[in-house]
Amino acid sequence: MTLNLFLQHLSNGISLGSLYALIAIGYTMVYGILRLINFAHGDIFMMATYFAFFGVIIFAIPWYISFPLVLILTALLGILVEASAYRPLRDAPKISILISAIGVSFLLENLATVLFGGVPKPFPTPEIFTSMVKIGTVSIQKLTFYIPVITIVFLFSLFYLIYRTKTGMAMRAVSRDHETAKVMGINVNLIISLTFGIGSALAAVGGLMWGMKFPQIAPLMGIIPGLKCFIAAVIGGIGNIYGAVIGGFILGIGEIMIVAFLPDLTGYRDAFAFILLIVILLYKPTGIMGEKIAEKV
Amino acid sequence: MNTRNKILTAISILALSLFVFYADRHFDIYVVRILNVCAIYTILGLSMNLVNGFTGLFSLGHAGFMAVGAYTTALLTMPVDVKQQIFYMEPLIKPLNAMVLPFPAALFLGGVLAALTGYLIGAPALRLKGDYLAIATLGFGEIIRVIFTNTQNITNGALGLKGIPAITNLWWSFGTAAFTLLVLASIVNSSFGKAMKAIREDEIAAESMGIDLFKHKILSFITGAFFAGIGGGLLANLLGTIDPKMFNFIFTFNILLIIVLGGMGSFTGTIISAFIITIANEVLRFLDESINLGFIVFQGKVGLRAVVFSALLMVVVLFYRNGLMGTNEFSWDRVLDKNFWLKPWLKLRRIPLRKGGNGK
Known part of the structure; x- marks a missing residue:
């Protein structure tokens, strides 16, 4: 394998990893705060791509206006999902909340099938992202470079929000202990809604870039990326935002490299993430960055 | 069980057999097929309920076990010439291509292989929780599913298997469902079942009472996988064609819906809701198609x-x-008790009284 080819695979891996990281953050934030796998996260990501499709193609709103609108709509969808499906069950047994999460996920998928049709639709990629750039002898889509840059911008804003603002402090407090946070005067429900909103908005950013990279959208497109990003969050240590980013990159680069170096295993590409998950869960269940939590009776 | 209940049970079993006997001969093919699916979903629901409802292990891999059972049974019952015909991409590997077993043996082997898969998966996975x-x-x-899609010379890959002999009839499906219920109910009522329920309620408390967590969890998991495999085998020989896509997560979701609706931890509930869901699935078919009611087109x-x-x-x-049944089971004593039927009515009347006296 030539260096050129390797670099091309690496850049592909990095841009895929960035997308995984953005979506994985949504899982990890929700898990950190509610100890819940938000199964519907992958479907919220799918809905974002449809919002963009409707904004740009059906309503003909220019992309620089409709993409921010997509982020807001997706955030609202996330908040709605939390308020209707998870909030009423907050004190219920864990298994009920998990079933509810699976239910919401299927409801969104099926609603999307009914409302938007099961036939895949084209994603409206703005032209400035599709043009090619030539480096040496290889030509690479500009998008491959934009994706990591946009990801980094959003990640830094998120880290600023969480570690440098009062709201972020409140979020960290709620993730430690709901009761104590409430005693300190934090509006727990508001913070949880906000967490869902931010997580969903980041999924929307991931969705928009996913749509540009693989320009075809379908109602069931969210399942596999959703599962993989959850796996990325677990690999990094679920509940930890840095962990989600690291996990996302490990998974993205690993997946591309496996196909690049061992082309015979291409058919097993989707299984790679699950095998990695099981290995991690067995040997280091708290992930790379996770803290060990002692079980209390 | 007293004599009255024994007689009542015997009468019900006889009535069910007569029903199956009559349905087998006189019912429309379409209705028979739905009844078969009902019984198979009952088997799948019961086996998943043992793991999820009675042992409290939230397992979502049921479709995988079904796939193992379905493929094993299908490959072992398909005639040799059909196998040669459909494996045109790559021929079927050696012992399987000339092997044809009678249906019961194939079904049993399907269950055993599914149970073995259950052990291989459960041994590492059951160290995890929730x-x-x-x-x-x-x-x-x-x-x-991914493995089955890629092993062209065993499963025929994404092309799937076609021409599986349609052996499953009402006797097979209802008989197996009854057998499954019998086995699972005796497990649940034995000391094993009590230990499983203890694990469901509180793992740490159960462990400190001396219950071997892993042993009971894996036993439940393997039993669940075994019957899931049998259910898958029956389904393969009912439908006649299977492919890996069929056994995706949506399949597991359907069975999850059945056990949640029926009540996690109630076999009676699972049986009722397996029939409700399967029949509703057919009745609501009009939602997916347009129908002309004469005066209005839906x-x-x-x-x-x-x-x-x-x-x-x-x-x-x-x-x-709690679903339809919560964790309650059917019992003659309760059904024959007058208060059982009166209770909802009494409850209805009492509620407004209590509200008025509360002073709030």
């Missing part, structure tokens, strides 16, 4: 049925968390 276990079993289920939409079912799951989880 949602980690859910996602790990889901992952294993997907891995099984415009159906593909996927509307699935929306109804996922909304149903949400409603059950949000408002009736």
Whole structure:
């Protein structure tokens, strides 16, 4: 394998990893705060791509206006999902909340099938992202470079929000202990809604870039990326935002490299993430960055 | 069990056999097929309920076990010439291509292989708990599907298997369902079952009472996988064609819906809701197609049925968390008790009284 080819695979891996990281953050934030796998996260990501499709193609709103609108709509969808499906069950047994999460996920998928049709639709990629750039002898889509840059911008804003603002402090407090946070005067429900909103908005950013990279959208497109990003969050240590980013990159680069170096295993590409998950869960269940939590009776 | 209950049970079994005997001869093919699916979903629901409802292990890999059972049974019952015909991409590997077993043996082997898969998956995965276990079993289920899609010379890959002999009839499906219920009910009522329920209620407390967590969890998991494999085998020989795509997560979701609606931890509930869901699935078919009622044309939409079912799951989880039966089981004593039928009525009358006296 030539260096050129390797670099091309690496850049592909990095841009895929960035997308995984953005979506994985949504899982990890929700898990950190509610100890819940938000199964519907992958479907919220799918809905974002449809919002963009409707904004740009059906309503003909220019992309620089409709993409921010997509982020807001997706955030609202996330908040709605939390308020209707998870909030009423907050004190219920864990298994009920998990079933509810699976239910919401299927409801969104099926609603999307009914409302938007099961036939895949084209994603409206703005032209400035599709043009090619030539480096040496290889030509690479500009998008491959934009994706990591946009990801980094959003990640830094998120880290600023969480570690440098009062709201972020409140979020960290709620993730430690709901009761104590409430005693300190934090509006727990508001913070949880906000967490869902931010997580969903980041999924929307991931969705928009996913749509540009693989320009075809379908109602069931969210399942596999959703599962993989959850796996990325677990690999990094679920509940930890840095962990989600690291996990996302490990998974993205690993997946591309496996196909690049061992082309015979291409058919097993989707299984790679699950095998990695099981290995991690067995040997280091708290992930790379996770803290060990002692079980209390 | 007293004499009255024994007689009543015997009469019910006889009535069910007579029903199957009559249905087998006189019912429409379409109705017979739905009844078969009902019974197979009962088997799948019962086996998943043992793991999820009685042992409290939230496992989502059921479709994978079904796939193992379905493929094993199908490959062992298909005639040799059919095998040669459909494996045109790559021929079937050696011992399988000339091997044809009688249906019961193939079905049993399907169950055993599924149980073996259950052991291989359960041994590492059962060290996990709660949602980690859910996602790990889901992952294993997907891995099984990916493997089946890629092993062209064993499973025929994405092309699937066609021309599986249609052996499953009402006797097979209802008989196996009854057998499954018998076995699982005796497990649940034995000391094993009590230990499983203890694990469900509180793992740490159960462990400190001297219950071997891993042994009971893996036993439940393997038994669940065995019957899932048998259910899959029956389904393969009912449908006649199978492919890896069929055994995706949506299949597991349907069975999850059945056990949640029926009540996690109630076999009676599972049986009732397996019939409700399967029949509703057929009755609501009009939602996916457009029908002409003469004066009005109802415009159906593909996927509307699935929306109804996922909304149903949400409603059950949000408002009736215990499902139809909670953890209660059918018993003659309760059904024959007058108060059992009066209770809802009494409850209805008492509620306004209590509210008035509360002073709030």
